[in-house]
Amino acid sequence: MSGLPKTGGRKKIQMKKIESGRERAVTLTKRHNGLFKKAHELATLCGVQIAVICFSLSGKPLSFGSPNVPFIINKFLNTNQVEQQPNDSITRFINSYHESELQVLNRKLDELKEELAKETKKGQILQERLRDSLGCNNYEEYIKSLGVEELKELKYKLEELKRNAECELDDISGGSTSANGDHEADLSKIGAPKDYLKM
Template identity: 40%
Template sequence: MSSGRKVRGRQKIEMKKMNNERNLQVTFSKCRSGLFKKVSEFCTLCGVDVALVVFSPSQKVFSFGHPNVDTIIDRYLFRVPPQNNSTIEFIEPHRSAKVCALNAELIQINNTLNEKKKLGDELSLLCKAFNA
């Protein structure tokens, strides 16, 4: 069953700038999405406000901010304390409940869509068998 190829496992990559522009762009895109995902998780789990700005090798700007980049940068530059009044404290649980409800609805719709796709595939197979 062995293909004769020896697997060396995950190798350590030397940390230096890549020379191949295509590989550099692909690696940047993968790392950027992973970094944004981690920052999003950090915001959700720890309840912190974060702004992240990244420039690609082709000088495009990508940013992530919670609640948004401009608010966080303004707070940093002007030392403006976060708004923490009773209205925001009332709105946030309502918004979170609404997001949870929308996520549940999205899951249900995706499940229904998958079921319909399976039925469509089965119908296509029956049509092919009937016409053959």
């Protein structure tokens, strides 16, 4: 139907070096986490030995290896030699423990990403509601857009709201309220000194 507005959808990223250094760093962070996760899944599902190594823009090494990066490098460099993977039970237990811990951390990372996406969505919805109700992006913009009479009316409503809240607080606590709106406690009931009560 030609009358419907076209949505942007997912745009194909052109495969060329990103010009902005900040965007390159963000993309590297996102992509290398995904790459390491896929490498771990491949190692777990297919039982293969795998290593991924890259360096950040600042030169910091980033790596993932199963069972570990040094072993994979040694095996790659010595392909004609007999495989020297450690077979003792302690090493196998440590490797198994590390893999299980990595799986747990990956699950937690996925959960945190889901929570972040939910909270981001909530923030967008609240921002839209605020924009719809006030006609502005935030409360400060709304205040600046008001005229003198509107500000007076808003001040009156806030003071009335404050009075109502104080009355409700009195009803709940059963305490008394002084002329200036401060709440006074009955000090005689808590054994306060008589001199203090006369003040």
